[in-house]
Amino acid sequence: MLRSVAKVEDLRQEEIPVDATTLIYLGKADAFGEAVRAVRTFVASPAVWREAVDDAPERYIGDVRKIRAAEQEGAVKQVALGDRDRALASTIRANHRLGQGESEALALAHRRKYAIVDEGRATRVARALGLIPYSTLFLPVLAYDVGELDKAEAKALFRRLAVVAGARAEVVVAIEEYLEEKGK
């Protein structure tokens, strides 16, 4: 009955599956260089890559190039799904009304421990699967907590991500207050 709320941990050695939204936000905010200091690599399933890169309309080509560049630099890694992952993704998709990319991201995360998802429903499903989900907006906090970004860098990165994601003002205030207080 009891649920422990996840501790934010050092993920610098972890390959973290992400959904397409994360890649899109990081591309729009031009933030791969800083965000990847919180994790080892962002892992993209075939559907996630398709949604974020291959199916992107022409007008987003500038931001899509940033995702491709991040892949070439090793910040993003495309990963194929095994049979078991594919079956699990299919079950998640059918049972929880998630999209294909989100389902594949959670299926890949199932073998690991963490996932980055920016979607309320996918976050709930991740928790139900016993995963520890993080939002893209937490990447500056993670990088800051392990000393990869200083306070000013973390705040600047967070602000850029919050703007492209359209975060609520009270959420922005709460995270910025945290970054401010922790530095004292």
Place this chain on the structure above:
Amino acid sequence: MKTEQTNIRLDADLVAALERVARAEGIDRPAAIKRLLELSLREWEITHALDRYRGGEISLGRASEESGLSEWEVLDEIKNRGIAYPLTTDEVHERLGSTLGKAEQSLPDIPPNRGGVLLVGINPAPDSVAAGHYYQGRVGHRLWRRLERVGLLRDAVAGSEDEAFARAGHGLTDLVKRPTRTPKELRSEELEVGVDRLRGRVREWKPRLVLFAFKEAAVRCLGRDIVPGRGPEFEGVPTFLLTGPYAPSADAAQVDDELRELLGIGHASHAFAQPVTANDVASGQLRIPTNAKKLFPPERGEVDVLIGDKRVKAQWDPRVGPDRERSGVLRIGRKHAKELPVGARLQLRAGRRGTIYVG
């Protein structure tokens, strides 16, 4: 492409508007209708998918698939339509508390089955979180006993009543998941976000009834005027507020009866006598109104009555006349009647083996 013919009658104004579109586009009227229909259907598909996303029915990825928009376009649409990034201050504080080394724990939501009752509290008490079960403080224990009396809880094991409640198909949640010693420690924005969260839960789970355990939560969701008993609908679902833990027992019993009636879970086992008068004391009797006669035998006779800790053999007269029915009379004797508080409406409760508990 396979086609079908559909005949519809249109208002003259609409036909004139269609003609204007056809002229402007340089096409005939059927082609204009077809083009506008295609445009409207496209817009409808997008709006419908985004509404479903906003209502928590589907994820963002699924909204992209259903609307036919790319994820990039869905994200832009969401922003343009003022749908905020799905991260609440609740989650932020939950997470940031743990980054500070205060690994917080809370109780998970328990969704009800379709047709089950959703019991809503304000936020978990630390005692409950430590125990890993809902409502394990002093007030919480009283709540469980009460739900047992109402008939919503059966075969519960002390200390894990929430499991029996869930087995019966009912669900549990709180407005805010962060545990505090008192609800006063909660921030106003936490409660506001909690109301939004509850709306989503209710839309998703579709319970038969949203049952508010405490007034604070009901006020946040339903407004300041809410009083114990049946309340206005919340996201299309009936609501009910229980009386507070320290409400007079007569009021609590009356509200509990209303809840039983609403849920259709058995007949009331409580009722009230007429207010005690000086004449009642002098006559050594209690008058039993018609609606309370169900607790007594249908015929005259001797009844075991427990007044406080005193067991009394009382004489019961239902006074069912041929022409009109009057209040019944329970003769307990002057000696016992003298101890009754004049003016009080005493609670009557049917116990096992026909014993009536008074007061």
